[in-house]
Amino acid sequence: xxDKVPPQPAPEWKHTPEQITAGIASVISExxxxxxxxxxxxxxxxxxxxxTLVDEEQGRYGDVRQLLFYHSVSADKDIRESSAKAEEVxxxxxxxxxxxxxxxxxxxxxxxxxxxxxxxxxxxxxxMHLDYVRNGLALPKETQEELKQLQKKLSSLExxxxxxxxxxxxxxxxxxxxxxxxxxxxxSQLEQVDGKYKMTFKYPDVLPVGxxxxxxxxxxxxxxxxxxxxxxNSELLSEAVKLRAQIATIxxxxxxxxxxxxxxxxxxxxxxxxxxxxxRSKLTDAGRAEIARLLELKKQDxxxxxxxxxxxxxxxxxxxxxxxxxxxxxxxxxxxxxEYFPMQQTVEKMLGIFEELFSLRFVEITGADRSVWHEDCxxxxxWEVKEGDxxxxxxxxxxxxxxxxxxxGHAANFNLNPxxxxxxxxxxxxxxxxxxNFSKPTATKPSLLKHNEVVTLFHELGHxxxxxxxxxxxxxxxxxxxxxxxxxxxxxxxEFWCWQPAQLKRLSGHYLSPTKPIDDALVERIVKSKHxxxxxxxxxxxHFGLFDLTLHTAPAGEVDVAKLWNEMRxxxxxxxxxxxxxxxxxxxxxxxGGYDAGYYGYLxxxxxxxxxxxxKFRADAMNREAGMAYRxxxxxxxxxxxxxxSLKLLLGREPTNEAFLAxxxxxx
Numbered sequence: 001x002x003d004k005v006p007p008q009p010a011p012e013w014k015h016t017p018e019q020i021t022a023g024i025a026s027v028i029s030e031x032x033x034x035x036x037x038x039x040x041x042x043x044x045x046x047x048x049x050x051x052t053l054v055d056e057e058q059g060r061y062g063d064v065r066q067l068l069f070y071h072s073v074s075a076d077k078d079i080r081e082s083s084a085k086a087e088e089v090x091x092x093x094x095x096x097x098x099x100x101x102x103x104x105x106x107x108x109x110x111x112x113x114x115x116x117x118x119x120x121x122x123x124x125x126x127x128m129h130l131d132y133v134r135n136g137l138a139l140p141k142e143t144q145e146e147l148k149q150l151q152k153k154l155s156s157l158e159x160x161x162x163x164x165x166x167x168x169x170x171x172x173x174x175x176x177x178x179x180x181x182x183x184x185x186x187x188s189q190l191e192q193v194d195g196k197y198k199m200t201f202k203y204p205d206v207l208p209v210g211x212x213x214x215x216x217x218x219x220x221x222x223x224x225x226x227x228x229x230x231x232x233n234s235e236l237l238s239e240a241v242k243l244r245a246q247i248a249t250i251x252x253x254x255x256x257x258x259x260x261x262x263x264x265x266x267x268x269x270x271x272x273x274x275x276x277x278x279x280r281s282k283l284t285d286a287g288r289a290e291i292a293r294l295l296e297l298k299k300q301d302x303x304x305x306x307x308x309x310x311x312x313x314x315x316x317x318x319x320x321x322x323x324x325x326x327x328x329x330x331x332x333x334x335x336x337x338x339e340y341f342p343m344q345q346t347v348e349k350m351l352g353i354f355e356e357l358f359s360l361r362f363v364e365i366t367g368a369d370r371s372v373w374h375e376d377c378x379x380x381x382x383w384e385v386k387e388g389d390x391x392x393x394x395x396x397x398x399x400x401x402x403x404x405x406x407x408x409g410h411a412a413n414f415n416l417n418p419x420x421x422x423x424x425x426x427x428x429x430x431x432x433x434x435x436x437n438f439s440k441p442t443a444t445k446p447s448l449l450k451h452n453e454v455v456t457l458f459h460e461l462g463h464x465x466x467x468x469x470x471x472x473x474x475x476x477x478x479x480x481x482x483x484x485x486x487x488x489x490x491x492x493x494x495e496f497w498c499w500q501p502a503q504l505k506r507l508s509g510h511y512l513s514p515t516k517p518i519d520d521a522l523v524e525r526i527v528k529s530k531h532x533x534x535x536x537x538x539x540x541x542x543h544f545g546l547f548d549l550t551l552h553t554a555p556a557g558e559v560d561v562a563k564l565w566n567e568m569r570x571x572x573x574x575x576x577x578x579x580x581x582x583x584x585x586x587x588x589x590x591x592x593g594g595y596d597a598g599y600y601g602y603l604x605x606x607x608x609x610x611x612x613x614x615x616k617f618r619a620d621a622m623n624r625e626a627g628m629a630y631r632x633x634x635x636x637x638x639x640x641x642x643x644x645x646s647l648k649l650l651l652g653r654e655p656t657n658e659a660f661l662a663x664x665x666x667x668x
Contacts, residue, residue: 006396024067035103054475058475084163120640135147202409204440219317245552282661402439413433436457462493485605488609616629
């Protein structure tokens with residue numbers, strides 16, 4: 001029991017729309033005053049330019065991120081709209097200030113002095129200087145102004161795309177007969193309208209329809225409807241791709257992908273294409289074999305239902321027959337498994353694993369002391385137990401795990417306030433939040449997590465832990481603020497825990513009898529099923545990655561986006577779609593949310609994740625010594641040094657792809 005009071009209070013979540021508007025205006029005003037003062041420094045040095053600028057700006061990070069976070073989570077539409085407008089205003093200001101020539105001049109002066117600095121401060125100076133160069137500050141004045149206007153236009157497109165998704169309320173009405181096969185728990189959560197069931201495109205509604213409903217036409221309508229939601233985003237993405245290409249050309253890069261990848265571990269589009277195409281060549285035959293197996297199952301199913309044989313395996317068939325294969329050939333029943341993973345209990349046990357591995361303690365805040373943005377949220381104070389049982393505060397952690405109108409629709413971690421050392425030398429502690437969309441409890445059952453949802457929750461919590469245990473001097477390098485093609489590696493590495501028999505049992509407990517863990521035989525079947533249709537899953541990721549990279553290497557961004565999306569799915573993912581033309585890129589939030597020319601990173605970073613797990617944890621997933629070494633080498637430094645340096649420090653060698661290929665069943 002920890003009865004200490006955290007040295008830093010949790011954020012208060014009581015903003016009105018007017019306070020959000022006024023708050024962002026105040027931040028911008030203070031920032032502009034500071035920048036004007038910095039730009040006028042007559043003798044620029046690191047301490048009176050870079051350090052002063054960073055000390056004051058990062059002190060406002062938490063305020064800004066909180067005000068903009070409401071857009072993703074508030075149940076109040078007026079607050080969401082005010083937050084979205086604040087984000088638009090702040091984005092415009094950020095573009096303005098990032099392209100101030102007078103600021104570049106003083107930073108450039110300090111950079112050319114090559115001051116004697118500690119490693120993290122030197123990295124900060126180099127990154128700040130490079131930011132200005134990559135923003136075009138070394139170009140003629142008229143070109144800078146053109147770039148500024150293009151960046152503002154691009155920012156508006158990205159924000160509109162995001163808003164269209166979060167505010168989307170489209171749905172399809174199905175009769176009960178059209179939903180035969182849908183488990184009662186899922187059916188009971190659907191709102192009824194005029195005697196029919198309303199399926200929205202939120203995860204807890206649409207995904208079970210694809211997995212369980214027998215009627216192929218229902219599955220088709222659900223899949224196509226979900227793919228074609230927020231159609232207004234199609235044009236926004238096309239326009240953004242052209243703008244990105246135009247900006248890259250002005251900055252002297254061949255393509256937008258070349259511009260983006262300059263700062264990533266991959267370094268160039270050519271390297272990424274080679275990586276993805278090599279994987280594709282190794283996985284395609286295995287994918288075709290998996291399709292053939294699923295197609296045979298489909299034929300058997302159609303015969304049993306008295307239907308005409310359909311020898312085409314469509315994209316809306318995949319989830320249904322993948323699930324059916326797991327149930328029939330592997331005796332893995334998602335519904336039965338979920339009974340052993342009631343959400344609240346599973347979260348508590350996940351936290352227990354992280355406590356043991358990383359010497360942490362999570363204390364839930366309840367009652368009048370709780371400070372949250374919605375009643376569904378849980379709040380934790382996080383502590384570290386050091387040698388001699390010394391307790392030190394780590395930061396604040398939030399969980400917001402159920403869907404609601406207007407809320408961010410996927411699963412993500414939000415780093416609400418990065419940790420850093422302030423100008424008085426005091427530690428400012430991080431605040432991080434997990435935002436997911438798992439089914440709500442019913443009148444008779446708690447929220448139950450399917451195994452893939454357990455994996456998702458563990459993954460996102462991995463990001464949260466990264467943000468919590470990172471300790472850097474500057475907020476810029478804190479936690480998940482690493483190279484985009486490395487950021488997923490720590491969380492992907494932790495997914496392995498969800499496939500270890502001992503850890504699965506530790507996480508489990510039947511919702512009717514919490515002390516009853518999942519039985520060994522079922523655990524064994526789950527573990528054996530890990531790579532069932534694994535090639536098809538990887539090919540689906542390759543479709544996304546190659547689509548993204550092809551978009552962002554197209555000359556002038558001129559590409560038929562719909563044609564590319566649909567043809568690539570069939571060619572790469574091997575899934576047909578009859579004559580349906582879908583527009584899944586209109587809800588592919590990564591492309592307008594920071595992963596442009598970067599989606600490949602999910603597969604790229606899996607190389608490092610597998611290497612770390614196989615090298616350090618495969619023999620004993622709860623090895624405390626390995627956990628602490630991993631925490632200190634990979635998580636603690638965040639982006640304050642090169643990612644390859646952190647990997648080599650932990651592994652004692654250069655990373656390799658041997659474990660990654662072994663996981664995919666590829667022999668080299």
